[in-house]
Amino acid sequence: MSKTEKKAAKTATAAAPEGKTAATKVTSAYEAAREKATGAVHSTVSLIEANPLAALLGGIALGAAAGALIPRGEKEKALLAPLGDKLAAAAAAAITAGRDAGLDAVKGTALDKEALRSQVSSLFGDAAKAASAAGVAALAAGREKVSG
Numbered sequence: 001m002s003k004t005e006k007k008a009a010k011t012a013t014a015a016a017p018e019g020k021t022a023a024t025k026v027t028s029a030y031e032a033a034r035e036k037a038t039g040a041v042h043s044t045v046s047l048i049e050a051n052p053l054a055a056l057l058g059g060i061a062l063g064a065a066a067g068a069l070i071p072r073g074e075k076e077k078a079l080l081a082p083l084g085d086k087l088a089a090a091a092a093a094a095i096t097a098g099r100d101a102g103l104d105a106v107k108g109t110a111l112d113k114e115a116l117r118s119q120v121s122s123l124f125g126d127a128a129k130a131a132s133a134a135g136v137a138a139l140a141a142g143r144e145k146v147s148g
Contacts, residue, residue, distance in 0.1 A: 090145035098138030105130035
């Protein structure tokens, strides 16, 4: 064996433990990152399951922000302007119809201060019915305005 080959073999033997240590560190860091990512996913899923309305509103806000930041071209503006006007009118009609239907559904229910304290479970049922009626009315009004 030549002098160069001996030096190379000696260097390789000395570097072998360092290579194993580096591989162990990389594997360890990968596993830690993987565990943190899995934990973050589980945490996010739990948060969404616990607060679906907040997640929905956050998604809508994020979409609106992204839409506001993306520039529009002139052709896009010209093509979408009539649709935007129609959608704005439909949204206004849907909001009005939803508000009116919600107020009608709430009238006559026990939604005063004392009733809220004594009938919490009944309140949630009434509020859900009112929201459902408002949503259905808003959807119907929006569809009518868009199609008409």
